[in-house]
Amino acid sequence: MTVRYGMVGGGPGAFIGAVHRMAAALDGEYSLVAGAFSSDPGKSEQSGKELGLAPERVYASYTNMAQAEGALPVGQRIQAVAIVTPNHLHFAVARAFLEQGIHVICDKPLTTTLEDAEALCRLVAERDLLFAVTHNYTGYPLVKEARERVRAGSLGTVRKVVVEYVQGWLSTLLEAQGQKQAEWRSDPERGGASAVLGDIGSHAHNLVRYVTGLEVQRLFADLGTVVEGRELDDDATVLLELDGGVRGLLIASQIATGERNHLRLRIYGSEGALDWSQEDPNRLRLVSPDGSEQILHRGAGQLSQAATAHTRLPSGHPEGFIEAFANLYRNVARAINTGATSGDFPTIADGTRGVHFIHAAVASHKAGAWVDASYAPPAS
Amino acid sequence: MTVRYGMVGGGPGAFIGAVHRMAAALDGEYSLVAGAFSSDPGKSEQSGKELGLAPERVYASYTNMAQAEGALPVGQRIQAVAIVTPNHLHFAVARAFLEQGIHVICDKPLTTTLEDAEALCRLVAERDLLFAVTHNYTGYPLVKEARERVRAGSLGTVRKVVVEYVQGWLSTLLEAQGQKQAEWRSDPERGGASAVLGDIGSHAHNLVRYVTGLEVQRLFADLGTVVEGRELDDDATVLLELDGGVRGLLIASQIATGERNHLRLRIYGSEGALDWSQEDPNRLRLVSPDGSEQILHRGAGQLSQAATAHTRLPSGHPEGFIEAFANLYRNVARAINTGATSGDFPTIADGTRGVHFIHAAVASHKAGAWVDASYAPPAS
Amino acid sequence: MTVRYGMVGGGPGAFIGAVHRMAAALDGEYSLVAGAFSSDPGKSEQSGKELGLAPERVYASYTNMAQAEGALPVGQRIQAVAIVTPNHLHFAVARAFLEQGIHVICDKPLTTTLEDAEALCRLVAERDLLFAVTHNYTGYPLVKEARERVRAGSLGTVRKVVVEYVQGWLSTLLEAQGQKQAEWRSDPERGGASAVLGDIGSHAHNLVRYVTGLEVQRLFADLGTVVEGRELDDDATVLLELDGGVRGLLIASQIATGERNHLRLRIYGSEGALDWSQEDPNRLRLVSPDGSEQILHRGAGQLSQAATAHTRLPSGHPEGFIEAFANLYRNVARAINTGATSGDFPTIADGTRGVHFIHAAVASHKAGAWVDASYAPPAS
């Protein structure tokens, strides 16, 4: 049974909406049946038409959509909504659909304030719904392999974690040139307290947690605005103290000129290390203490069940970003179809921890000092 | 409008059938509505069910399917059929659907004999139908970039072409262990005159032609069977003389132990060179005569319209095998929807040239000598 | 004319002594004629013999050596001394030879205290001698190319610098197993205030300064001791504020399990970026704002005079660590032979800045706060 889903946001020119739709389509486990694709009703209508939706299920606003879908019979209305709006709208949209008993798949960062995130946590728990946050990089098979290996102790004790997520696309004041993606991201009202941490740092933070299982306990952050005229930050370094005193370092930048989408995770343990890069996702580098390396390839060799279950093609047939994103979608579909209350996808708790991390980093930066970053989201 | 299509072959355990379905699904331009997924009717039925097809359009054989679909009203019957059976069946299946006026998307090599290929050529021309052969590697954006650059003369005069396609999966006598993929490929009745050239050499041959626009005029082939007990070849080297005396070399092996799916094309021209590898498809290496290199990344920098039109994601967000395959499917869908008689996808003429190439190579190997390999398919 | 030189330290089993000797020998511009190779006179004698020195110029101690060599006629005595002892001896040895009017080539870090470093600064200035500190990584041709390009503005304004120098060889408590190299490095008396910054962080610091011309003005350091039982630090992260507010990050670790000698420098400017790795020293990656890359190869293409003058072989014939080290030696020889007062090699001022940097980092770590790190060495 395919899962009926709707989308809020993702109208013309919105890169991420198309990604969500391809991810949902890839395995044939979803049908897109409704949407409010833009705050401009005309644009929403146009998108709905292009996507072949029934006109009566293309809505002028997310509030209309939530009410109308909520009013449809259970076998007809959407089972899940994908939220791909700018950050500041995540909260209100998610709440509207949760209140109608509809599962949510929401882009990151979860919300722009911690209060909102915590409110969603409680609502999800009350309503007993699924809430996935699209920290999509956890969907790569070799990230799952990394997680399995770290957790099985094959690196020994984790000692040091270095995660970097660097891009160059904001090396100029793009937001002053009418680029929509840049515009809302660098606006404190719409992007949140930290642009660079909200947009990409939160992915890096979640990736560390996913692979190592370690939480940030203390942190020291240095946030900077490199491009003149920019309102929010565009470059960040965050020193982390993880559970058990493990040393961590998170680097996030959007002014790393020429960098495309370089997310890289290195984990050094007492008995080995691993190294994975998102731009080369089909390889996982394992380093042994003697300095020799092993390169694992997706689909080849002795990989964990977690990795192989999220692999579609034989080795040497590259999988990429969409396939990883689709793994997240597929896992949500399977939870919906089986009535499971969880699955291998980032949850509202993960998203809330991400929001807390951003705010702790901003506080540390303001204080110029290490701050406590321990946290547990409500109702989790 | 999505294109209604059916599938022949691609039942349980058939890797390539699932690839075709994902490629068709990715962009939402196809609907799978019919199929004869296996020569075993029970298995076909099961596959159809899993894929959510209407039971009446899941057929026990491709002949039933061709007749029944051909008898449906135009607005209801399949517009195209995807043929993903073993090689020896391509001909009969394709003919059956062409005779019903249905477009064909067929796996490679086109047929096991040149006569069959030429018969299909004539039939396609008579019926004025589209016939795509899934030389999917031409679907990668940076392969298209390479083609554009070579054809625009940015390498100067092409002087030497080296293409290699090496795999290791047949390093053992897999066909004796009941592995179905290995079984039919290494059976002369079902795989054709040369296993290694049919399976992968034909891709390499087509890639050279696609990028350079040059045809093979003479060749010298050395075919070998390395694994004891194997009936067909598993390793081949073919020296090529291309149009204008350009020197070429084609290496194909399935006993290259440990190699995954290493298809690499290097083209040396009088004013530069390029180098592309399928396992790293988001990068294209350009080499200047002074020995410095430029790395082009899919989605970044000054790329041709041909490349960007086949790109879904920004640079740094890896695309892979399915996306390239989907480009081929999408181009066929657009030709169907617009009534175009051609598009950017490999045609029956390309497929027929591939079959001719295989037979010329076999003839050269038998003679131990260079042979004439010039050829033009009928009706093209 | 070859330069006559002597060596202090570098006896049996000392890796770095042999490196200095090979670096000096490579171009035939030095003759090793004297030495005090070990604090154990027997070992010194043995080394001298193996190296083919005249027995009367193999000394039982550096003090003997300085006095005896100083007493020889000018045309006979050593013109320079190479100091390759543990860190805590650099000061006294250097002073002894400077006082005899002998030029010094000294390993890094210069000294274990800032007072000592400054005293040497003054002495060098008084005596008008050459003093090179073997920050050998500046000797690579493509590091020089990087420097030229940055300084010529081809990256635009430098905005962010990331330097990392990570190794794994101290992932275990090697110093407790009688490994001499580990022993003195991790002993505060002999290694200095910070082991990891003294041993490798000082190289990273100097490399940033050499390439960018920027000095550290403020810093925040976090130093850690990861391996239990270790007296000094083995892992460091230092946030840098460079001249003009340029953001910098320096990562140094000796517990990065499995890493060999990974020194990497990335510089992001307003109009481009560059990336160089010591383990792959014959390539320099330049990134343009549009995300395409250029790879420059040592010896190929349009390189600066600074790079080509330090290149011995055509491109594609790899040069390595010894060749880079030899560039430093050769530049010192040429300065000695021409009577120049400077050359393209790190000086006493560079070494003193390195010592200051280490102490500033230790102070910051203790304070848990950013500290002022501006500094100018005396007499420079």
Place this chain on the structure above:
Amino acid sequence: MTVRYGMVGGGPGAFIGAVHRMAAALDGEYSLVAGAFSSDPGKSEQSGKELGLAPERVYASYTNMAQAEGALPVGQRIQAVAIVTPNHLHFAVARAFLEQGIHVICDKPLTTTLEDAEALCRLVAERDLLFAVTHNYTGYPLVKEARERVRAGSLGTVRKVVVEYVQGWLSTLLEAQGQKQAEWRSDPERGGASAVLGDIGSHAHNLVRYVTGLEVQRLFADLGTVVEGRELDDDATVLLELDGGVRGLLIASQIATGERNHLRLRIYGSEGALDWSQEDPNRLRLVSPDGSEQILHRGAGQLSQAATAHTRLPSGHPEGFIEAFANLYRNVARAINTGATSGDFPTIADGTRGVHFIHAAVASHKAGAWVDASYAPPAS
């Protein structure tokens, strides 16, 4: 004891002479004491002066040098001569010194005719002298590691060998522009029967033999001249049948535009494969049948005694071309010093096999057919 050696050839502007001198100097096991550096006596004199030789041992011709050195007392005259002239002179120079009882280190290819090579073989055997041919690529530690692993059977049975040696420096008619290196290489009188095989193909041939221990039994060669106006060939493909029917392929080109010095060896065995590239010589890639890879680094991990004995630096401190070349020199020095009759360096027999290989390839090319290539040099 350092070995006294002289040099024939290697005057101003001759790249390879300087390489030999650096290789000899690196470990301090040689002293250059004599030379006839150019056929122009003035240039020879100048070179000798620059190199600090005693004027009476700088000769106007190699014949003078052979006679004069041969007449010196044993403890004074050169023990070995390094021959770095164009190919056509190797024979006469080598003979002159062998006749004086002086060991020879000779560049490749050994000679331009097989008769000459065989005559040298006999002379070397008669005089009981050492004769090394500088197939320097065998000097890399990881080539030695590859050899050890192949010979110990860790790849199982060798099945297929692919060696390629491609360069781009002759992509233009450089010899018409007065470039000396290009001039003599492309002149049949001075370069030999095949330029591309003599210059680089012979290295590739020797590398295959060194690592696998397999000899060429049959071959099919296709030689081409791509650059108009060139007298000799500049591009070659040679199919090999090695001992036991092992399939081999040798690619050599000097018109591979932009390629620097790309010598790469891949060996596929029944139980694994290996892959080594000269431009990245500190890494050896081992591939297991399951498609995972291991990267061995020079100096790290479990390497053979053969590899570690030819390693000077710890892992991560790159060694390069000169160090590999120096390994060959060092092994010759040790044989001379110990009176050994052989060592780990390519011999007159290896060189003679190389010459035979070139001539067999030329014969095959002329015949357009496979030819017998089995051969054993005389007196070996």
